[in-house]
Amino acid sequence: MPPVLLAVAHGSRDATASAAIRVLLRRVRALRPELTVRCCFLDLASPSLTDALAQLAGARPILVPLLLGTGYHVRVDLPAALAAADLPLSHLAPALGPHPLLSEALADRLTEAGAPADAPVVLAGAGSSDPTALADTARMAGFLATRLARPVTPAHLSAAAPTPHQAVEALHAAGHPEVAVATYLLASGFFARRAATTAATWTSPPLAAHDAVARLVLHRYDEARAATSLPWAA
Structure with missing residues (x-):
């Protein structure tokens, strides 16, 4: 067995x-x-x-x-x-994570949320005070950027900057009126609700299922x- x-x-x-x-x-x-x-x-x-x-x-x-x-x-x-x-x-x-299979799930969730293929993306991870975990989120943003063939900004919902709110605002200030947030969480809860409160036009649901x-x-x-x-x- x-x-x-x-x-x-x-x-x-x-x-x-x-x-x-x-x-x-x-x-x-x-x-x-x-x-x-x-x-x-x-x-x-x-x-x-x-x-x-x-x-x-x-x-x-x-x-x-x-x-x-x-x-x-x-x-x-x-x-x-x-x-x-x-x-x-x-x-x-x-x-x-990080792993390319997660970029497949993240891309599908963005599509489900209605995000178009040309919108810049903010990857909203849970955040951590651990530099290794933060580096993992940045690497995952790279995997997702490769899959989507467009820029992806890593962001953190706690303990580190930029936050998703800051990242979305920075993209708006850079001339991108419409931004998508990819929720890099397995399940709903406090952080997922926080990710949904940015000024992004589209926010994808969590990944778990x-x-x-x-x-x-x-x-x-x-x-x-x-x-x-x-x-x-x-």
Whole structure:
């Protein structure tokens, strides 16, 4: 049997955010029905990561962070949880982003929002005080710019500048009356609502249930599985 895929989401008080994550994981299961897929949350929702690991004691799951950058959770919290569960670091997959598959999802969401092919784009990430996470958002903006063949400005909804509001205003001041905001978040909640309050003409919805994200979850799982030293590794 392949190891369990334990998806680790950030968590939110907003019930619709947890629901979106569960819809995403239903798509993951549909793509790989032979795989056992479980879900847990780092904060504000249940089950917690600690509880999920306890329930899977002996199963040696692979943890796939449903996070869009390599910030503190991926570098510190998740390795500590693995160590406490007596699991090697090889059982931790990389964060989902940045990755070209996310640019596919972001581009589709912009189209759904009605953004035209020539509008400049602001990529609205959650933000972080971690320089690695900020660099990941900038790299993701580069992937999206390549896919869209037009400029994409990285912005941050917390802890760093420019904010999406500032980025949109700067583009307006530079002579672009219509700007699109690409919401670089997996699910709805506080940050998604903040992203929707800029002066942009179009704002795309979050990504979670997109098929490209489901494929990326499995890709990250496969990467980690191949990197382990266990007999079933690919």
